[in-house]
Amino acid sequence: MSTTDSAAPEGPVFSTEAYAAVEKAAKSRRALYVPSVLEHAAELLTDLWAAGEKHGVAQGEWTWVTGLADASVDVVARQYESAPKPERTVEQVLALQGHLTSALTELGLTARPGSPGVIVSRGPDTPRGGFNGDADIDVRIYSDGGWAFAFAVDGASVMSIVAPASQAGASQVAEIVRAFVRGELGDVFRSR
Incomplete structure (x- = not known):
């Protein structure tokens, strides 16, 4: 710092x-x-x-x-x-998702491409989410906006992660997602 x-x-x-x-x-x-x-x-x-x-x-x-x-x-x-004008291309979004997937994997999490985000497997201390409380995490970067994550189920609440749309930003997003999966942040969807 x-x-x-x-x-x-x-x-x-x-x-x-x-x-x-x-x-x-x-x-x-x-x-x-x-x-x-x-x-x-x-x-x-x-x-x-x-x-x-x-x-x-x-x-x-x-x-x-x-x-x-x-x-x-x-x-x-x-x-x-807010994405710069013009919006990010599909290729730019996919590149950012690739950076995120690599960063998550380096942190010891299981991450795979989803549609349209990156799906991160939950851990034993991940807050409950989804119908049975066992939903994985969906992390996205929007073509016309920033980063966000939610439980990977229809209708789930979405939490924004304010970070640069860059490889370094993807690494910082991965750190926040890791903390959420490990239960270090608590259930941010209920506490805010």
Whole structure:
């Protein structure tokens, strides 16, 4: 994680306080966020706080007027949830699904192509889902949007995963799916 304390930053530059604020804001949303998206939002929030300081507004003064952390999460997430125009081609979607399948397999999960997503076998600690509680997980990247997952049954609730539509993003999505399959996230479909 990069911080403003770094001498020569290679990635996003943000304060620890900004990261904690956007992480807290993200928990109140009906989506899951990969670390790189939270870092992007924290960088924006750090810059907004710095702009306020130039105008005599201390960082702590923002909390009583508006939720800059909430706004930072929302505006950054929108960049990842909407595909660039024109929409992704079938080949691009299939390539991203391939990256996801490889990343899931490297993490020790069983993943196979589905229609139209990637089907991930459930684990012993995966929350119950589907008619009998034994549904696998369907992970998708949309041609005109972002990443999402659901239990692989008709009518299942869908959970967005805010992540870049890239090979690195697919790896971060795989980490979230692994945590869900292992039961580390709990039943995100009920708790949000």
